[in-house]
Amino acid sequence: MRRTDVAVAQSEARLTQLLRQQRILAWLLSVFTFAMTTGFFALMGFGAPILSRVAFGRSITNANVVAVTIILLILASIAIFEHRAVRIDALLRNEARESR
Amino acid sequence: MKVNAVAVGIFVAFVLLTLIITYWSKRYSVGTSGFYSAGGAITARQNGLAIAGDYLSAASFLGTIAVFFSVGIDGLLYAVGAVAGWPIAMFLVGERLRNLGRYTFSDALAYRLADKPMRILAAISTLCLCVCYLIAQMVGAGSLVQILFDIPYAYAVALVGSLMMVYVIFGGMLATTWIQVVKASLLMLTTFAMVLLVVHRFGLDLDAAISAQPDPIRFLKPGRLVSDPLSAISLGVAFALGPAGLPHVLMRFFTVKDGQSARRSLLYATTIIALFQLMVVVLGYAAAALLGPGPLPGGANMAAIHLAGALGGETLLGVTAAVTFATILAVVSGLTLAGASAVSHDLYSHVWRRGQAKETSEIRVSRVATLLLGGGVIGLAIIFQHENVGFLATLPLVIAASVNFPALVLAMHWRGLTTRGALAGGLTGLVLSVGLIIASKKVWVDILGHESSIFPYEYPTLFSLSASLIVSFFASITDRSQRGRGDRQRFLAQVARSERGPDNPPLTHG
Numbered sequence: 390m391r392r393t394d395v396a397v398a399q400s401e402a403r404l405t406q407l408l409r410q411q412r413i414l415a416w417l418l419s420v421f422t423f424a425m426t427t428g429f430f431a432l433m434g435f436g437a438p439i440l441s442r443v444a445f446g447r448s449i450t451n452a453n454v455v456a457v458t459i460i461l462l463i464l465a466s467i468a469i470f471e472h473r474a475v476r477i478d479a480l481l482r483n484e485a486r487e488s489r
Numbered sequence: 490m491k492v493n494a495v496a497v498g499i500f501v502a503f504v505l506l507t508l509i510i511t512y513w514s515k516r517y518s519v520g521t522s523g524f525y526s527a528g529g530a531i532t533a534r535q536n537g538l539a540i541a542g543d544y545l546s547a548a549s550f551l552g553t554i555a556v557f558f559s560v561g562i563d564g565l566l567y568a569v570g571a572v573a574g575w576p577i578a579m580f581l582v583g584e585r586l587r588n589l590g591r592y593t594f595s596d597a598l599a600y601r602l603a604d605k606p607m608r609i610l611a612a613i614s615t616l617c618l619c620v621c622y623l624i625a626q627m628v629g630a631g632s633l634v635q636i637l638f639d640i641p642y643a644y645a646v647a648l649v650g651s652l653m654m655v656y657v658i659f660g661g662m663l664a665t666t667w668i669q670v671v672k673a674s675l676l677m678l679t680t681f682a683m684v685l686l687v688v689h690r691f692g693l694d695l696d697a698a699i700s701a702q703p704d705p706i707r708f709l710k711p712g713r714l715v716s717d718p719l720s721a722i723s724l725g726v727a728f729a730l731g732p733a734g735l736p737h738v739l740m741r742f743f744t745v746k747d748g749q750s751a752r753r754s755l756l757y758a759t760t761i762i763a764l765f766q767l768m769v770v771v772l773g774y775a776a777a778a779l780l781g782p783g784p785l786p787g788g789a790n791m792a793a794i795h796l797a798g799a800l801g802g803e804t805l806l807g808v809t810a811a812v813t814f815a816t817i818l819a820v821v822s823g824l825t826l827a828g829a830s831a832v833s834h835d836l837y838s839h840v841w842r843r844g845q846a847k848e849t850s851e852i853r854v855s856r857v858a859t860l861l862l863g864g865g866v867i868g869l870a871i872i873f874q875h876e877n878v879g880f881l882a883t884l885p886l887v888i889a890a891s892v893n894f895p896a897l898v899l900a901m902h903w904r905g906l907t908t909r910g911a912l913a914g915g916l917t918g919l920v921l922s923v924g925l926i927i928a929s930k931k932v933w934v935d936i937l938g939h940e941s942s943i944f945p946y947e948y949p950t951l952f953s954l955s956a957s958l959i960v961s962f963f964a965s966i967t968d969r970s971q972r973g974r975g976d977r978q979r980f981l982a983q984v985a986r987s988e989r990g991p992d993n994p995p996l997t998h999g
Contacts, residue, residue, distance in 0.1 A: 401995070408988050412851025415580035426573040428723040433566055434721025441562070443709070448699040448774065450709050456565040456770070460572050460573050460763050467576050471756050474584075485992045 397487070404480045411473055418466045425459050492639050495807025496814075500638075503671075503815045504652065511660035512666045518661035521848045524855065525592035525830055526743040527663040529901050533750040537757020540668045540741050541671030544758070545765055545811050546734065546820045547629055550676065551793050553766070556714060557773025558780060558792035559708065563714035564773045566721070568766040570728030571784050576760060578733035579755035585901050585987035587742045587751035593827075594739040594893065595835050598900055600986075601979035603908040603972060604844070607896075608835040610915045614892040615736040615835075617923065618885045620826035620866065622696075623821055625881035627870035631789075636787060637810050643871050649818060650867035656822045657829065657859045662744055664871065665822045672812075672819040677765060679797075679812045684768045686800040687775040691940040695771070696777045708777065715947060716775035725946035730954065731886035737827035748901030772796060825859055832858035876936060883948065884926055891953035898962055901987060904980040907965045907973035911967050914961025925949030 432440055433452065440452040518524050549571055557564035590596030593613030605843050634645035682876055691697050699705040707713075715721040732738060735956070742751040776792045779799040785791055797809035833855035838846040846854075896915045899906040928933060928944035946952075965973070985995045 395691055406996070412988075419577045419580045422573060423577050423726075423729050426569060426729045427722050429569055430566060430715075430721045430725030430728075431561060431688040431718055434715050434718035436710060441706075441710045446694065447696045447705070448709070449695065450562065451771070452562050452565055452709075456569050457767070459569050460767060463572055463576050464760060464763055467579055467756055467759050470576075470580060471752070474749070475753060481989055481993050484989075488993075 399424065400480065400484065404477070404484065407473075407477050411470075411477060414470060414473060418470060422463060422466065425462065429455060429459060490627040493637060493803060493807040493810065495804050496810040497807075499808055499811035500814055503811060503818075505662075506671065507668050507818070507873065508697045510671070511656050513662035514667065517663050518659075521592065521834070521851055522660035523663070524852050525740070525834065527661070527666055529744060529746045530663075530939045531666055533745055533746040533753035534757055535666070535670055536741055536745050536750070536754035537761060539669040539744075540738055540754055540758035541761040541765070542562070542669035542676070542816075542819055543735075543738050543823050544575075544740065544762060545673060545676055545816065546626065547633075548625075550680070550769070550813060550816065551629075551790050552841040553769045554773050554776050555736075555789040557770075558776040558785075559789040560713045560842065560995045561702075561777070562709050564679035565711075565770065566714060566724065568770050568773075570725065571766050572634050572759065572763045573729045574592075575755060575759040575843050577729060578738075579752060579759065579942060581898055581902065582733045582739075583650045583742055583755045584748035584752040586739060586897070587745065588748040588987045589901075589983065590857045590988045592740070592743055592834050593830050594736060595831075595839075597987075598911070599839070599897060600900075601983045602662065602900060602906070602911055602976055605840050606912050608839045610896070610912055610919075611736075611960070612835040612840075613890055614915065614919055615831035616828055617919065618736060618888045618893075619796070619831075619862070621881045622885040623824050623828070623862075623866040624869050624873055626821050626824070627866055628873055628876075630814065630821070631870055633810070633814055633817070637814070641831065642874055646867055646870045649821065650863050650870075652818060653825050654859055654863040657826045657863075658856045662740070662826060663937040665819070665826050666741070666744055668819045668822060672815045672917030675812045676816055677761065679809055680765060680768045680772065683797060683800055683805070683809070686805075687771055687873075690800070691778070695778075697769050701778045701781060703782050704821075717946065719951065722946040723946060723951040726954060727883075727886040727890045727948060727950040728865075730950075731864075732839055732889070734889030735885065736831065736889075736893065737823040739893075740823075740827050740830065748987075754984065775800070811968045823864055828862050829855045829858040832862075849995040865915060867869045881946070883931075884922065887922045887926065887948065887950050887953065888919065890950050891922045891957050895957045895961060899958075901983070905965050905975055906961065907968040907970075907976040909968045909970070909973060910963075910965025911962040913964035914959075917960040918957030921953035921956050922949060925953060990995050 442451050444451050444454050522528050553564050553567040556567055586597050589600045597607045598607040598611055627649060630649045631642050635642045656668060702708045712740045715724055744755035745751050745754055780792060780795055785795055794806060794810050798806035806959040832852050837854045838851045892915050896911050925944045926949060931949060933939050933942040
């Protein structure tokens, strides 16, 4: 069954909105990743005393904790981005199917 | 040095396997699509492994563990840096690049900007980057093979170079991709096995690493790897933005069927690289604990190999050495393919033949370029044998972050960028990256023998990237030419294509 023009327009509007949100998310996450990385490098370069403070046992310092946290946050950010992108993929597939 | 039979055995097995892969790939590497992009037949998971393999070079494996061993906690900089660039490549570049291009990243640059200048700029930066990277890798490979197999350095370099040319000339992208997949799997498995042995020996207690240190406080104090904060930030910028501008990695986005698969490839690649780096941190601590504070045979860069020996005896040492060698071999193949493609696809087909070259002649040019590039790099690696080529390993990331990254991201995300802006910004980034590295202590003092350096910092990315962006911006906004207007007008159509792919044109552009 073919969709009506109204349904097509609604779907297109939804897709446009999702693409815009995804673009904003991409930049926010990129700036966040960039800031975390360069911030960490700057602190390490300064030899910030807080980073050499021991957090666990005798060998795990705050630097280790921050480094692992950054890596885990990066993994979380790509998961969030992919999760939202999958919704756009589904809409794009529908659009392509309809236009054939 | 005694020849390690296990290393030789695994090395020979790996080479045989890669030659079989190349023979099998040959029949599928037909036409430009088969040669440059494996016909788009690679799955996202395979491509993710191959991208991770491209980035997890010997420098990443040997270098990070060596920093932990010799400098201490600063090894974390390499571990975090190696992961940081991939999400940015995924968010801003991956899917869009696949939707806009065919074989090389310059296809996407030339989508709305002028074809000829963009391809010349992309080819120059690709060749500079690939040659520097190749020399650094080949010098490392030559030294490793020379030590492990007890053969002269020149033969070792010629062997590595010849294998790399065979893979590219006969197998094209399909062979180099599968070689990367095999190598990345081997590297992950070897690293995982080493981590298991570390846990078996120490449990989850890394305090032994500290106990073995003569000065534990010094081991845990950051700030010894990079001497000043500005250089540290510059290194961070190169790590964060460089991966999205590495041509041999960008080429991999075209080996999958569509933009979504390219994005998913980066999801897998980031996850694999992150897991690898977390394991390398454990190995870095273990190296500091088990290898003691004294100097190592072969230098600190051999810490990972000696650690393998300390954990699993001669067998694991042999396995690790062979896998490290496989790593170098796979990476140089990818780099050679990227360099050859820049010559054949960008310079020959699009600039010289104005897009009218026959597929057969384009591939022939690519194979000749592979031979010339391979031969040239073998010669240069022999000449540079006794030189400190550490700066050549740094330069590719700096060029990628200062030339390719700003050009690509501005072209895809900023309507105002014109051909004039991209060209001026790109050339500024390239000249400053190379010039400031030469003027830095690593080259100006350590190699050229001057008393003091002209450029006071170790890494120039902060300056070269900023200059590239500023010049791109001003050269674009002051561009009132007809061509500039056309560049801007085509932006919306490009955005639609880059976000939706070729099959989903929007109902309206607005």
